[in-house]
Amino acid sequence: MTALLSVKGVTVRFGGVTALEDAGFDLQPGELLGLLGPNGAGKTTMMRSITGVVTPQAGEVTLEGHPITRLPTHQRVRRGLGLSQQIVRPFRSMSVVDNVTLAAGHAKTASPLTALGRRLRSAERERALELLLQVGISEVAESEPSSLPLGMLKRLEVARALALDPKLLLLDEPLAGLNHLEAGRLADTIVALNESGLSIILIEHNLSEVLRICQRLVVLDNGRNLAAGEPRAVMDDPAVQAAYLGSGAKPDEERADA
Amino acid sequence: MAYEITLLTAMGISVIFALSLNLITGFCGQISLGHAAFYGIGAYCAAMITKSGLPFPLALAAGTLLAGVIGTVVGIASLRVRHDFLAITTMGVGFLFLGIVRQQDFLGGEMGLSGIPGSGLSKAGFMLLVLVIAAAAAAFSLYLKRSWMGYVFDSIADDEDTARMLGIDVSRYKLSAFAMGTALAGLAGGLYAHNIRFIDPDSFGFVESITVLAMVVVGGIGSVWGVVLAAAVLSVLPLWLQFISDYKLLLYGALLFCVMRFSSNGLAGMVTALAKRAGGRP
Numbered sequence: 001m002t003a004l005l006s007v008k009g010v011t012v013r014f015g016g017v018t019a020l021e022d023a024g025f026d027l028q029p030g031e032l033l034g035l036l037g038p039n040g041a042g043k044t045t046m047m048r049s050i051t052g053v054v055t056p057q058a059g060e061v062t063l064e065g066h067p068i069t070r071l072p073t074h075q076r077v078r079r080g081l082g083l084s085q086q087i088v089r090p091f092r093s094m095s096v097v098d099n100v101t102l103a104a105g106h107a108k109t110a111s112p113l114t115a116l117g118r119r120l121r122s123a124e125r126e127r128a129l130e131l132l133l134q135v136g137i138s139e140v141a142e143s144e145p146s147s148l149p150l151g152m153l154k155r156l157e158v159a160r161a162l163a164l165d166p167k168l169l170l171l172d173e174p175l176a177g178l179n180h181l182e183a184g185r186l187a188d189t190i191v192a193l194n195e196s197g198l199s200i201i202l203i204e205h206n207l208s209e210v211l212r213i214c215q216r217l218v219v220l221d222n223g224r225n226l227a228a229g230e231p232r233a234v235m236d237d238p239a240v241q242a243a244y245l246g247s248g249a250k251p252d253e254e255r256a257d258a
Numbered sequence: 259m260a261y262e263i264t265l266l267t268a269m270g271i272s273v274i275f276a277l278s279l280n281l282i283t284g285f286c287g288q289i290s291l292g293h294a295a296f297y298g299i300g301a302y303c304a305a306m307i308t309k310s311g312l313p314f315p316l317a318l319a320a321g322t323l324l325a326g327v328i329g330t331v332v333g334i335a336s337l338r339v340r341h342d343f344l345a346i347t348t349m350g351v352g353f354l355f356l357g358i359v360r361q362q363d364f365l366g367g368e369m370g371l372s373g374i375p376g377s378g379l380s381k382a383g384f385m386l387l388v389l390v391i392a393a394a395a396a397a398f399s400l401y402l403k404r405s406w407m408g409y410v411f412d413s414i415a416d417d418e419d420t421a422r423m424l425g426i427d428v429s430r431y432k433l434s435a436f437a438m439g440t441a442l443a444g445l446a447g448g449l450y451a452h453n454i455r456f457i458d459p460d461s462f463g464f465v466e467s468i469t470v471l472a473m474v475v476v477g478g479i480g481s482v483w484g485v486v487l488a489a490a491v492l493s494v495l496p497l498w499l500q501f502i503s504d505y506k507l508l509l510y511g512a513l514l515f516c517v518m519r520f521s522s523n524g525l526a527g528m529v530t531a532l533a534k535r536a537g538g539r540p
Contacts, residue, residue, distance in 0.1 A: 051423075077425035085423065091416040102413055103424045108406045111427070112434040115406035164425060 002065050004029045004199050005050070005168055010059030012045050012223075019045040020223040024059065027168070027201060032194040034214035034231070035203045038243055042223040043203045044086065047172050050201075051083055052076050063168070078110070082166025084157040086173045086203075090145035096156055097141040100128035103163035131159040135189055151182040158189070168199045175206045187213050211235065219243070263385045265494050270388035271449050272493030276473040276485050277395045278442035283471070284480035285399075285408060286435035287415025289345045291467050292352025293443060298462030299355065300325040300444025301451035302365055305374045314377045314452065321448035322441050329440020333433045340418075352467050359459045370458025377452045388449055392486075395442060399482045411435065415480075465507060472510040476517050478526025488525060 003026035012020040020042045027033050037043050048054040050061055052073040061069045068076050077083070091099050102109070104124040109115050132138040135155040140148055145156065154174050161169055171190065175183040187209040194200050194213075204210045210217070210231070217234045219226040221243040227234045234240055279293045304321035308314055336347050359365050366372075377384050402408050410431055413421045418428045451457050469492070477488030492510070496503035521528050 073422045074425050074427050077423065083423050085420075089417055089420045091413050091420065093412060093416045102409055105406055105409070106425050109410050109424075109426055112407055112410075112431050115410055115431075116402065116434075118406045119401075119404055121406075121409075160424065 003027055003062075004031075004064060005201070006060075006062045006065075007046070007050065008060050008062075010046070010049050010056045010061065012042075012049060012054055012056045018223055020049065020056070020220075022059070023220060023223060023225050025218045025225070025228060027199060029199055030194075030197060032191070032200045032202065032213065032215050034210040034217045035201055035220070036207075036210065036217055037220035037226070040222075041220040041243075043220055044172065045223075046220065047170060047201075047203055050076075050170060051081065077164060077166075078106070080167035082161035082164045082169045084154075084161045084169070084171045084174055086176065088150065088153040088157050090153055090156055090160075092144070092146050094145075095142050096137065096145060096148070097125065097128050097132065099145065099156060100131055100159050100163045101125045103160045104128050104131070106164050128159075128163060131162050134162070134193075135159045136185070150177050151179075151186070154178060154186060155189070158186075162193070162198075166198070168201065169193070170201050170203075172203045173205060174202070175204055175209055183209055207235075260381065263381050265497060267381075267385045267388050267453055268497060269490050269493050270385070270392040271446050271453060272470075272473065273392045273486050273489045274388070274395050274449070275443060275446040275470055276477070276489035277392075277399055277482070278439045278446060279470050280399065280439075280474050280477075280480065280482070280485045281402070281442065282435050282439035284474055284485065285403065285411040285415070286432060287411070288432060288435065289341070289348070289471075291345050291349040291464075291471065292355070293348070293439075293470055294462040294464070294466035295352045295355035296325040296329050296440040296443035297447040297450065297466065297470075298359065298457075298459075299328055300447025301457050301462065302359065302371070302447075303444070304448030305371050305451040305457060306365070308375045308452065309371070309373070314375075317452075318445060318448040321451075322445040325444020325447065326437050326441030329443075330433055330437045332440075333436030337429050337432060349464070349467075352464060356459050356463060359462075366458070368459065370456060370461075371451075372456045374451055374455040374457070376455065384453065388453075391445065391449070396482055396486055403480075403482060407431070407434070468507070468514075469510055472514050476513050476524050478524030478528075481524065481526030484524050484526030484529075 005027040007024040009022050009024055010020050011022055023042065023046060035043055035046065045054060049056050052071060060067055063079055068079060101121060101124045104127045108118045129138060129141060132141050135158050137152050137155045140152055145153060158174060175186055178186060183206055190200060190202065191213050202210065202214060214231055216229065217231050218228045219234060219240050226243055227237045227240050275297055279290060282288050282290055300321035303324045304317040307317035307320050332351050336344055339347050360368055379387060410426055414428055414431055421428050473489040473492050474485055478484030496506050502509060517524055
């Protein structure tokens with residue numbers, strides 16, 4: 001079986017700083033994969049290499065076997081990537097439903113000429129309303145994004161990404177900034193999406209939710225692959241624990257202090 | 259009657275010119291402080307063509323095309339700059355145009371081009387032509403605003419990085435706006451040259467760029483009716499009242515300041531706000 005997304009040997013340097021070195025992983029169709037790592041591990045740089053915001057100095061990213069490493073972001077999106085960003089960025093001049101409708105009209109916005117020749121929005125709007133219902137914010141469809149709490153805007157990001165009919169959904173810290181209840185609910189929504197057949201990569205700091213919902217984990221540390229595999233096994237790995245707790249936190253020293 | 263015809267013709271040309279900038283700045287959110295350069299390119303190109311004995315319609319078409327082509331090239335060169343930097347870049351383009359035209363003897367240099375042939379139409383006929391084109395430009399703008407292209411322009415004006423994340427080829431859309439807007443400015447320029455029948459570099463200077471920006475901003479960025487109204491009023495005021503003509507820059511500067519400070523959506527924004535308030539009452 002070919003991987004849906006394959007990242008191989010990706011190296012990204014910003015000046016003298018190496019953000020990623022020879023990092024990579026594969027994603028099989030239908031998977032819900034958690035991408036983990038302590039702060040500064042290179043998760044967001046990995047995400048940006050996949051989305052095309054950052055071009056790696058070495059390595060290759062392929063989607064369904066086609067290399068996309070040199071493509072600009074909008075073309076990667078057209079090949080099936082749906083992105084929900086860490087910092088919510090709704091179009092603030094549009095209502096919630098209009099934000100999603102624009103994404104749902106991706107076939108009509110492919111080229112300026114096609115876009116100029118089309119006016120009807122009803123089908124896309126209907127689809128947008130369905131998606132808002134699916135992520136649980138249909139009651140604020142006509143609201144201005146500026147008046148909504150973060151939890152709803154995070155859901156708007158997800159709905160907008162889904163409206164692109166992606167083959168692969170990339171979620172960059174969708175739970176960050178949400179309270180326990182909201183995070184649990186959005187995590188449940190993510191599971192439901194995955195069960196409906198969508199492949200998802202989840203970058204997340206909220207370990208308890210990641211362990212609860214992801215089928216497989218990839219852990220990065222200092223820009224390198226640290227571990228990969230089934231969630232419990234990965235978290236039991238001493239190297240992963242050291243990366244998360246810091247190498248200074250050795251049990252011996254604590255005993256000595258006491 | 260002749261006076262009214264002159265006024266209406268000047269007004270119509272200003273409306274076309276303002277609508278052309280509205281496509282770029284109003285719809286697509288890309289500021290331009292050098293739009294008069296494309297007005298000038300259309301005017302000079304059309305004037306040179308009728309002066310060489312070729313027909314007026316061909317001159318208008320050529321002026322439109324040349325302004326659109328140069329506008330696209332400038333657009334490609336400025337794709338990577340945004341906001342304040344785009345303002346400075348486009349201002350530079352405006353000065354570059356003036357600098358080049360002033361040095362070219364075949365374009366009349368500082369003295370400009372005089373003795374431009376007439377359009378072949380009567381005064382009233384020319385006015386009708388101008389008004390029909392202005393109405394067509396307004397109708398096209400209204401259509402565009404409601405099309406998917408207008409929808410995409412809204413998103414680019416709002417946040418172009420996010421637009422990319424939705425699969426939108428931001429560069430191509432921006433270039434489309436530049437091409438359409440500068441071509442329409444070129445058309446307005448060709449009409450202007452054959453209305454006044456004399457052009458010089460000063461007719462397309464920085465003051466003209468600011469004047470047309472004032473029309474778009476005062477009317478309400480992106481609002482077709484607001485821009486048409488503002489362009490109509492702001493273009494005839496200096497013709498009507500001599501003292502306004504003397505203090506034109508001062509008036510436009512003050513208007514720009516007041517709109518930005520008190521009603522950043524211009525006249526259209528004020529009307530919407532008033533309508534909301536009136537509708538909100540029991």
